[in-house]
Amino acid sequence: MAARTARTFDMEFPNAKASRRQSDKNDTADDAELMMRYASGEARAFDILYERHKGPLYRYLLRQVRDRAVADDLFQEVWRRVIANRKRYQAKAKFATFLYRIAHNCAVDEFRARARHREERSESMEEAGEMLAAPDAERPDRQVADAQFRAAFQRALDNLPSEQCTVFLLYEESGLSLEEIGEITGVGMETAKSRLRYAVGKLRKALGSVDDFLEAEFDQALPRTRRVGLEDA
Amino acid sequence: MPEVNEPADDKLLEDYLHRKSALSLGYRKVYVEAPPPELDRAVKARAKRALRWLLPAAISLAIAIAVLIGINTGIHKWLDAMVDAERNLKKLRDEQAAEKRKKELEGPVVVAIDANSRDHASTPTQPRTRETWLAEIEVLRKAGRHEEADAELRKLQAAFPKQN
Numbered sequence: 001m002a003a004r005t006a007r008t009f010d011m012e013f014p015n016a017k018a019s020r021r022q023s024d025k026n027d028t029a030d031d032a033e034l035m036m037r038y039a040s041g042e043a044r045a046f047d048i049l050y051e052r053h054k055g056p057l058y059r060y061l062l063r064q065v066r067d068r069a070v071a072d073d074l075f076q077e078v079w080r081r082v083i084a085n086r087k088r089y090q091a092k093a094k095f096a097t098f099l100y101r102i103a104h105n106c107a108v109d110e111f112r113a114r115a116r117h118r119e120e121r122s123e124s125m126e127e128a129g130e131m132l133a134a135p136d137a138e139r140p141d142r143q144v145a146d147a148q149f150r151a152a153f154q155r156a157l158d159n160l161p162s163e164q165c166t167v168f169l170l171y172e173e174s175g176l177s178l179e180e181i182g183e184i185t186g187v188g189m190e191t192a193k194s195r196l197r198y199a200v201g202k203l204r205k206a207l208g209s210v211d212d213f214l215e216a217e218f219d220q221a222l223p224r225t226r227r228v229g230l231e232d233a
Numbered sequence: 234m235p236e237v238n239e240p241a242d243d244k245l246l247e248d249y250l251h252r253k254s255a256l257s258l259g260y261r262k263v264y265v266e267a268p269p270p271e272l273d274r275a276v277k278a279r280a281k282r283a284l285r286w287l288l289p290a291a292i293s294l295a296i297a298i299a300v301l302i303g304i305n306t307g308i309h310k311w312l313d314a315m316v317d318a319e320r321n322l323k324k325l326r327d328e329q330a331a332e333k334r335k336k337e338l339e340g341p342v343v344v345a346i347d348a349n350s351r352d353h354a355s356t357p358t359q360p361r362t363r364e365t366w367l368a369e370i371e372v373l374r375k376a377g378r379h380e381e382a383d384a385e386l387r388k389l390q391a392a393f394p395k396q397n
Contacts, residue, residue, distance in 0.1 A: 038280070046280040050273075058268045075268055079276045083283045150263040172260055178250075194240075200249045201240040203256055 031095030039086040049095070050079070056173035057103055063157060063169050064107045074110060078103045100174045101184045104166065111162070149207075156206035164199035167192050363393050 029037075029045075031052065037045035057078065062071040081102045089098055157165055163185070170181045182192035248254040268276075361369075366389045373382035 038284075041284055043281050043284050047277060050276060050280070054273065054276075055265075055267045058272075059264050059266055062266060063264070072268070072272055075272060076275060076279075080279060083280050086283070146263060149259065153260065153263055172257065193246075196249075197240040197246050200246060200254075200256060201242075204245060204254075207256070207259065 032091040032093075035086065035089050035095050035098075036091055039089060046083075053096070053099060056175070057099065060100070060103060060169050060173040061107065063173075064166070065110055066154075066158070070110065074103070074106045077106050081106075094176070094180065096174050096176055097180050097184060100170060100176065104170070104184050107166075152207055153203075156203050159206065160199055160202060164195045164202070167195040168199040168203070171196060363389070366392075 029048070031049060034045040034049045038049065058071065058075055061074045061078070062068065065071050065074060078099070082099060085102075089095075157168075160168065166185060167181055170176060170184065171178070174181070176184070178192045178196065179189040182189045185192065187195075245254065249256060366385070370382045370385045370389065373379075373385060
């Protein structure tokens with residue numbers, strides 16, 4: 001019945017069917033295909049690609065440089081380079097590798113451009129704790145817990161050697177494999193894995209309360225879910 | 234108590250690599266920032282601008298190619314026209330030359346037609362050669378107009394005294 005209705009609708013509105021097909025195609029198109037379509041002049045393909053990657057890329061840069069204004073500039077610079085190099089992109093290369101290689105190079109350039117001191121890092125870390133307020137926190141105690149956890153996480157990230165921090169952030173944000181991360185950072189897969197192993201060990205140790213934090217988080221979520229179920233019933 | 238820089242054990246690392254560890258969950262829980270909307274707009278606008286000059290460039294290239302083709306075609310047409318004109322001129326000259334030759338050859342016939350006319354000799358349209366003159370005299374004799382033929386012969390002898 002539903003299928004018949006859809007068919008009838010499609011017969012009556014062929015443009016809507018074509019539009020839906022295009023939308024489905026965009027949803028399932030892989031990054032490489034979208035990039036190629038953008039390079040050949042389709043602006044919409046870029047928008048889809050951008051929406052997919054903007055969040056992880058932004059967070060990666062923000063965690064790396066620990067300064068929102070600088071992260072904003074770098075974010076724009078990365079996309080500027082992506083746009084400028086669209087014709088040189090080859091579909092055989094994974095788009096995320098292409099994107100994060102540019103991002104990594106931008107971050108390295110930034111590190112080289114400014115000599116950061118330990119004190120400055122402490123200041124920016126405190127600022128980061130302030131600026132990274134959770135948007136949807138409902139209760140003041142949760143906000144405090146989140147802010148404390150974020151500050152602790154940021155402190156732990158700051159204390160990682162930069163190459164370990166980079167591998168950890170790339171693994172978290174880019175979705176790339178260790179081999180691809182090694183390719184971006186200019187080391188072999190085993191070295192990347194070793195760096196990640198150390199990073200995870202140190203973070204886990206520094207964030208001893210992570211389990212408590214998450215348990216508290218899930219405890220908060222569970223009664224809410226039950227409440228919703230009861231209200232529905 | 235283990236050292237802070239102790240690497241993760243295999244189990245911990247495997248859990249982490251499968252994105253099942255509390256560390257990953259915690260990270261994703263607290264880090265949820267996204268670029269501000271003005272950055273979104275700036276980047277998307279840049280992406281569109283990059284394509285916008287691509288279109289005029291393509292159009293300019295197409296126009297340039299069309300103009301070149303047009304010029305090339307125009308030059309060929311002009312050259313063809315020049316060749317045609319040259320050919321026509323040559324043809325016209327050949328026809329004129331043939332006409333002239335034909336007139337020269339048909340001269341005696343004209344005289345023969347005009348042989349009945351009394352004043353044919355007094356109003357020659359073209360200067361006579363000795364041969365054409367002799368041919369005219371011959372035509373007059375064949376027509377039985379001997380007196381006129383004799384008169385023309387005397388004129389001829391006067392005009393070309395040494396050759397007679």
